[in-house]
Amino acid sequence: MELKEFYTTKELAELLGISRVAVFNRIKKGDIKAQKMGRNFIIFKKDIGDIDVFLSDLFRTAKDWAISQKEFPEQFYCQNSGVFQARVTKMGGLMMENKDAKELFSLLTSIAGEIGNNSYDHNLGQWPDDPGIFFGYDLDKKQIVLADRGLGILKTLKRVKPELEDHEQALRVAFTEIISGRKPEARGNGLKYVRSVIANNPINLIFQTGNAKLILNSGSANLNIKIAKENIRGCIALITY
Amino acid sequence: MHCLNYLLTMIIEIKKFGTTLISRQTGREAFLALQPFLKDVKEGEIIEVDFDGVLTFSPSWGDEFLTPLFNIYGDRLVLKNTSNPSVQATLDILGKTI
Numbered sequence: 001m002e003l004k005e006f007y008t009t010k011e012l013a014e015l016l017g018i019s020r021v022a023v024f025n026r027i028k029k030g031d032i033k034a035q036k037m038g039r040n041f042i043i044f045k046k047d048i049g050d051i052d053v054f055l056s057d058l059f060r061t062a063k064d065w066a067i068s069q070k071e072f073p074e075q076f077y078c079q080n081s082g083v084f085q086a087r088v089t090k091m092g093g094l095m096m097e098n099k100d101a102k103e104l105f106s107l108l109t110s111i112a113g114e115i116g117n118n119s120y121d122h123n124l125g126q127w128p129d130d131p132g133i134f135f136g137y138d139l140d141k142k143q144i145v146l147a148d149r150g151l152g153i154l155k156t157l158k159r160v161k162p163e164l165e166d167h168e169q170a171l172r173v174a175f176t177e178i179i180s181g182r183k184p185e186a187r188g189n190g191l192k193y194v195r196s197v198i199a200n201n202p203i204n205l206i207f208q209t210g211n212a213k214l215i216l217n218s219g220s221a222n223l224n225i226k227i228a229k230e231n232i233r234g235c236i237a238l239i240t241y
Numbered sequence: 242m243h244c245l246n247y248l249l250t251m252i253i254e255i256k257k258f259g260t261t262l263i264s265r266q267t268g269r270e271a272f273l274a275l276q277p278f279l280k281d282v283k284e285g286e287i288i289e290v291d292f293d294g295v296l297t298f299s300p301s302w303g304d305e306f307l308t309p310l311f312n313i314y315g316d317r318l319v320l321k322n323t324s325n326p327s328v329q330a331t332l333d334i335l336g337k338t339i
Contacts, residue, residue, distance in 0.1 A: 081264055089261040092297050109297040110327035113263030117301055121265060178337075193300045193334045200330075 006042040009034075014217065059238045062134045062147035066232050069149065072134065079132035081120040088113050091137055091144075098139050104241055107197050112137075112144050114190035115207075115237050123150035128233070142241050148234040153209040167210030168225055175214065175223055195221060206238040249286040251278070256294035258306075263297060268305030275306075279313075288314050293322040303331045 012032075013020045026032045027041055032048070034041040064070040078084035088109055095105035112135075119133045127150060134147040150156075154170035164170050174191045198205055199221040207214045213228040255262070258271040282288065288310065292298070311318050323329060 081266060085261070085264060085267070088263060092261055096296075104326075106297045106325055106327035107330065109261065110263065110299045110330070113261075113297065113299050114301060117264045117299075121301075189300045189304065189334055193330065196334060197330050201326075 005046070006035075006044045007048070009041050009043070012043050012048075015215065056138075056141065056143050056145060056238055058136045058138060058143065058145040059236075062136065062145045062236055063230075063232070065130075065134055066147045066149055066234055066236050067230060069130065076134050076136040077132060078116070078135050081117060084116050084120070084133060084135060087135055088116065094139060100142055101139060101241070104201060104203065107201055108144065108203065108239065108241060111194045111197050111203070111205075112146065112239060114194055115146050115235075115239075118188075118190050119146070119148040119150055119235060122156040123148065123234075126151060144239040145237070146239075147232075147236040150234040152232070152234050167212035168227065171207070171209055171212040171214055171225055172223060174209075175216075195223075203239060203241045205240075207235065208232050208237075209235045249283060250289050251282055251286055252289045252291055253278075254291050254293070255298075256292075260294060260296040262295065262302040263299040265301045265305050268302035271302075272306045272309055282314075285317070287317050287319055289319045289321055291321045292325060292328050295325055295328060298325065298328045298331050300331050300334050303335050307335060 007015070009020050009023045009027075013023045016023070023032065024041075027034045027043075032043060034043045034047075058076075061072050061076070065072050078087060091112070092105055092109035095101035095108060098105075101108060116133055116135055123131075130149050132148070134145065137144040152167070152170075153174050154164060154167050157170045157173060158164050161173065164173065174188075175195050176192065178189055178192060194205065195216060197203065198216045198218060200219075202218045204218050205214070205216040207216070208228055209232060211228050211231045213226050215224045215226070216222075217224075253275065258274070259267065262268065262271075290307070290310070307318075320332065323332060
């Protein structure tokens with residue numbers, strides 16, 4: 001159980017996947033509300049809300065749809081994988097021309113493709129309501145957001161691993177074990193791939209399914225999984241770089 | 242699809258299937274499209290897979306296309322121009338599962 005009601009700048013930097021200096025700069029600009037404590041700043045959790053929502057407007061839009069089916073602009077909706085393929089390809093092209101993304105464009109496009117296609121592969125013919133995914137990106141803010149209102153990882157993995165008990169276990173298995181919810185048709189290595197790319201490159205990921213939220217930070221293969229307050233039936237992902 | 246029989250080497254240029262290769266469906270389609278050409282492969286012939294010009298590659302596409310090729314041809318499968326980071330990362334993860 002977490003008793004502490006605030007983050008240190010170091011903790012917040014780690015959570016956001018940015019440097020401490022960047023946190024200080026955002027405090028100075030007034031983006032982050034902080035209190036001075038001795039020579040340091042602390043940031044009250046109540047002032048910052050959900051880290052991921054704080055990080056990204058796109059993420060908030062996607063989360064509102066994933067949780068409560070709130071409508072969002074058509075431009076982010078990919079009803080089928082053909083539409084998604086076209087939009088991911090377009091993103092890759094724009095990234096190649098973008099100074100912040102050009103070094104990483106092939107890996108960013110590739111992991112966004114894996115996460116998005118996972119949603120289609122595991123939910124085709126079984127979408128509980130809205131078919132398809134939310135896919136949005138902001139090259140200025142250096143972020144990519146994907147979400148679906150599908151079955152979620154626990155339900156899809158339970159078909160082949162009935163012993164799974166909760167979302168946290170399912171999320172851990174999805175990112176560590178070579179297994180597929182469509183067994184024996186196709187092996188699932190997409191999310192293991194995402195983890196390995198992040199461990200070796202300056203890319204971060206927040207990924208939630210059910211009430212289990214994973215934070216993967218650049219340069220580390222450690223799985224930091226927390227229990228979130230809100231439940232997401234499908235999956236939602238925020239990639240930053 | 243472009244194939245050359247030269248010194249018993251068949252060349253598969255991946256870019257002929259597209260330059261952003263990310264889904265299982267398109268990987269499977271590509272593998273099916275390859276079948277007529279595989280019929281002409283002679284015994285002992287090398288299958289050279291050339292990644293030149295590929296912008297984005299992923300394990301889903303790779304698993305549908307490269308894994309079956311590897312299962313059929315094993316050591317006769319040669320991969321060329323694999324310096325793209327997403328090609329490298331994909332081959333790395335497929336190498337752990339093949």
